[in-house]
Amino acid sequence: MSFINYMAREINCKIVYYGPGLCGKTTNLQYIYERTNPDAKGKMISLATETERTLFFDFLPLSLGEIRGFKTRFHLYTVPGQVFYDASRKLILKGVDGIIFCADSQIERLEANQESMDNLRTNLAEQGYSLEKIPFVIQYNKRDLPNIVPVEELRELLNPMAVPDYEANARSGMGVFDTLKAVSKLVLTELKRGG
Amino acid sequence: MVNPQMVMYEEEFNQIQTVVDRLVKEANAKVVFIVDKNGQLISASGDIDNLDTTSLASLTAGNIAATGGIAKLLREQEFAAQFHEGQNANIHIQLVGNRVILVVIFDAKSSLGLVRLRVRKATDELNRIFEALLSKVQEPGSDSPFAEITDEDIDNLFND
Numbered sequence: 483m484s485f486i487n488y489m490a491r492e493i494n495c496k497i498v499y500y501g502p503g504l505c506g507k508t509t510n511l512q513y514i515y516e517r518t519n520p521d522a523k524g525k526m527i528s529l530a531t532e533t534e535r536t537l538f539f540d541f542l543p544l545s546l547g548e549i550r551g552f553k554t555r556f557h558l559y560t561v562p563g564q565v566f567y568d569a570s571r572k573l574i575l576k577g578v579d580g581i582i583f584c585a586d587s588q589i590e591r592l593e594a595n596q597e598s599m600d601n602l603r604t605n606l607a608e609q610g611y612s613l614e615k616i617p618f619v620i621q622y623n624k625r626d627l628p629n630i631v632p633v634e635e636l637r638e639l640l641n642p643m644a645v646p647d648y649e650a651n652a653r654s655g656m657g658v659f660d661t662l663k664a665v666s667k668l669v670l671t672e673l674k675r676g677g
Numbered sequence: 678m679v680n681p682q683m684v685m686y687e688e689e690f691n692q693i694q695t696v697v698d699r700l701v702k703e704a705n706a707k708v709v710f711i712v713d714k715n716g717q718l719i720s721a722s723g724d725i726d727n728l729d730t731t732s733l734a735s736l737t738a739g740n741i742a743a744t745g746g747i748a749k750l751l752r753e754q755e756f757a758a759q760f761h762e763g764q765n766a767n768i769h770i771q772l773v774g775n776r777v778i779l780v781v782i783f784d785a786k787s788s789l790g791l792v793r794l795r796v797r798k799a800t801d802e803l804n805r806i807f808e809a810l811l812s813k814v815q816e817p818g819s820d821s822p823f824a825e826i827t828d829e830d831i832d833n834l835f836n837d
Contacts, residue, residue: 483682483683483715484682484683485682485683485684485685485713485715485717486682486683486684486685486823487684487685487690487719488684488685488686488687488690489685489686489687489690489691490685490690493823494717496715496716524729524731524732525729525731525732527732527735527736529739538739538743539739541716541732541735541736541739543731543732543735546834546835547834549823549826549830549831549834550823550825550826550830552823554834557716557717557735569746570743570746572746573739573742573743573745573746574739574742576714576715576742577714577715663835666834666835667831667832667835670823670826670831670834671828671831673682673823673826674823674824674825674826674831676823676824
């Protein structure tokens with residue numbers, strides 16, 4: 483749910499990175515954090531376990547610039563990917579304006595991707611949202627690894643709706659900003675339509 | 678419409694800010710702020726210059742969301758108030774109208790009793806203001822400044 487503040491002339495939107503455990507959601511945020519001008523970002527918060535697995539969420543506030551005199555701010559969140567943190571994932575999806583599904587391209591994670599995508603649909607439906615209606619893009623991450631599934635196959639499995647999708651390597655940053663820009667554009671376009 | 682917008686207008690913003698400013702004084706608090714349940718900061722007052730209010734807002738909302746999840750599991754509707762006691766700072770968190778969160782940070786100059794008393798009064802006032810605000814926001818998009826933005830405006834944001 484976007485928040486328009488006429489007083490502060492600000493518009494705030496919430497973007498959530500979803501995907502299976504260890505697919506690189508936090509790495510996406512870390513890359514964005516490292517590569518963003520200090521004026522345009524706030525502190526990055528990670529609620530993680532001692533072994534750096536996301537426990538509740540990561541949070542990164544970003545300013546994109548002005549549109550018609552309104553500052554656009556995006557709050558980026560990741561969900562914990564591990565299956566048993568489902569209750570937390572549901573909470574983080576509340577009020578979401580746009581979703582990035584981060585898929586792990588490795589052959590052995592194919593099933594985990596599918597499971598996480600199904601879980602996303604279920605959790606959205608519980609809150610009365612649907613993937614068909616919400617700004618949504620997909621990122622095929624870890625394209626630098628040797629044991630990966632061809633993009634066509636991933637697309638067939640995960641992207642039947644043919645939403646914008648991007649190949650990425652979040653460690654090096656390839657595709658990270660492309661994915662974020664794509665979802666941000668969709669969110670702003672949705673706002674324009676009054677959504 | 679899947680995702681209704683929250684909109685804040687000048688009139689209600691000023692009313693909210695008045696309540697928040699007064700609460701800082703009346704409760705002898707260090708900081709008072711209001712966040713919506715999605716973690717967006719609505720209003721803040723007090724000693725906020727050296728405080729990362731954006732992060733605080735997001736974490737407070739996360740906290741309320743987690744507590745709400747626990748309440749649901751216990752078949753409680755909601756835990757409307759929370760209190761965390763630290764060595765120097767204490768924090769009192771109150772749900773207002775199940776819509777926004779009122780946070781009071783205070784130290785030894787105040788007390789939990791005083792804070793709770795003042796928060797209760799402020800909660801009633803805030804409830805009224807937010808009700809009025811919600812009834813005002815009927816057709817989002819109709820007067821949205823974003824209704825007229827062009828694809829070019831959006832593209833320009835990303836041309837850096």
